[in-house]
Amino acid sequence: MAGDDRAKASSTGSSGMVRPPRTRLDQPKAPRRRLLPEYDPEAFGRFSERIARFLGTGRFIVWMTLIIILWVLWNIFAPKDLRFDQYPFIFLTLMLSLQASYAAPLILLAQNRQDDRDRVTHEQDRKQNERSIADTEYLTREIAALRMGLGEVATRDWIRSELQDMVKDMEERQVRFPAESDEGDR
DSSP, X not given: OHHHHHHHHHHBOTTOOBOOOOOOTTSOOOOOOOSSOOOOHHHHHHHHHHHHHHHTSXXXXXXXXXXXXXXXXXXXXXXXXXXXXXXXXXXXXXXHHHHHHHHHHHHHHHHHHHHHHHHHHHHXXXXXXXXXXXXXXXXXXXXXXXXXXXXXXOOHHHHHHHHHXXXXXHHHHXXXXXXXXXXXXX
């Protein structure tokens, strides 16, 4: 009995309330039982996009127009016992309202998914632009450093001009002092 009292005392706080048993953090929780059926939101999103894409085509308009014309013609000219929707066409109105009530949220869902894709694409483009700008700035600094370095390095054209100047100087010396060069050969 004393052990039971201690167990109760350890599971109750100072206020006397019973604490739930501790759960282990290193183990996943057991899945809860759900009342509603589960569905794959991605599959439903793809399905809604296909419907929204179809609703935005001329084919849908043509089919919808043909169905409405046939509906109206059948309920006007068919024998009275085969008509299923009398003149004010209340059932047709109900069907069109039902179609519109499902089409609007599906179109909005497809637009939201497209907005999400556009947002991700925009973010990727922005990051790519930032990388391109950083690369361009780096290359610009490198080219500037190379130009500054080339100012101190002898270029091919500079060496060529120096050699041409030296050849001219030598030719001028030979023209001025031709005898010295002839005497040295003897």
